[in-house]
Amino acid sequence: MSATATVSSAPPSAAPKFSERIGRIEVSATMAVTAAAAKLRAEGAKLVDFGAGEPHFATPRHIKDAAIAAIEANFSRYTVVSGITEVRKAIVERHATDFGSSYSPEEAVFTTGGKLALFNAIEVLVDHGDEVILPVPYWVSYKDIIQYAGGKVVYLETAESENFRVTADAIERAITPRTKAIILNSPSNPSGAVISRADLERIVRLAHGRGIYLMLDECYAYLIFNEAPFSGASVTEAKEHLIVLGSLSKTYAMTGWRAGFALGPKPIISAMSKLQSQSTSSTAAMVQKAAIAAVTGSQECVCEMRADYIRLRDTIVDGLRSIPGITCTMPEGAFYAYPNVSGLLKKSGIATPAELTTRLLHEAGLVVVPGEPFGTKEHIRLSYAVSHKDVEEGLARLRGFVAKF
C-alpha cells in the first residue's frame, strides 16, 4: 500500500476543526429565545411574546408597493455593491433634513440590515488588542462583534438610579491610550436610556479631539419619546471620526427586509464597501427601491408608530411597577422595558434572570429575554412592540406567576 493510500484511508474526524475566531462569539441571545419560543409554539403553546425586538406593525403600504413595482419592472439584478446612488442620496438627504448632518452619497453605504453596517465598521477599524468602550447594559451583538474582530471590550458601567444614562464625563474617564472606538446606542436597547443632546455633542467632539472613532448606532433614533429626535452627526465639524449606523428595521417596521446603512468618512465607507464586495455584495435590489420609498415618502407612519410605542410604554411600565419584587426605570425611547427583578429572585428562590426566563416561558407562556447577555445580573428585557391586548395579557401572566411565591 502506498503512503498516499494510507493517508487517505484514515477515518474522517467527527468534530469540525473550527477557526479560533468563531470560538470567540456566541449565538445572539435574542435569536436563541426566539428559537425556543418558536419550538413551543410549533407544539401548540399560546405564548405572549415580549422577546424579539420586532415592531408589531406591518410595513407601510407605500413601501411594499415600491418593492412590488421594482419586482414587476424586473429591477432584480445585482446593483453596485454600496447600493444605487438613488438610495444613498435619499438616505443622506433624509438624515440631513431630520438631524442637520452633512453627507454626500459617496459617504454612505447601504447594507443588509443595520447589524451588517456595525459588523463591517468594526471589522475595518478594530484590530487585535484595540480597546472599544461599550456602555453597560449593551445590545447583545456588540460584544461578540468586537471580539470577533479581535478587539478588547472595555465595559462602562452606568447607574440604574440615573436611568442607565451615559455621560460625557464617564466616557472621558474610560478612555485610555489604546482606545480605538466607542459604541453608543441612544435610545438604548435594552434600557431605553437616551443620552442627552448636550452630552452626545460633547462626546462627539471629545472623540474627534482624541482621534477615537465614535460609532453611533441610531437604530432607534426616531423613537425618542420626550423630545424631537437628534443625532450626534449634527456636529458636522467632527465627522472625520464619526460613523453613523442606521437601520430601517424599527423605524419603518421593516425587520425582515434587511435594510441598513452607514454614514461616515469616505475612506471608511470605501473600506466597508470593499469588505461587503467580498461577502454579501449589494443588498437585494428591490429592497433598495423600498428603502427609497421609506425615506422619501410621508413620515406620518413613523409618527403614528412612535405615538403607539409611548402608550404601550406607559402601560407596561405602570404594570411592571405594580408587581411586588419588580422595579423599573422609565425608558425614554426605543421599545423595551428593562425591569430589575432582584426582589422577585430573592423571594422566589430563582437563582438568575436566565432561570426566571425559562420558568416564565414554560410556566406562564411568556417570552422575555434575560439580562445577562446585556451585561447585567438583575434584569430581564421586555419588548413592548406588541399589541395593547398582548401587553395586558403578558402583564396578567407575569402577575399570576409572581403571585405563586
Ligand SMILES: Cc1ncc(COP(=O)(O)O)c(C=O)c1O
Ligand atoms: C441596538 C440595535 N442596533 C442594531 C440592530 C440591527 O438591526 P437590523 O440589523 O435589523 O437593521 C438592532 C436590532 O435589534 C438593535 O437593537
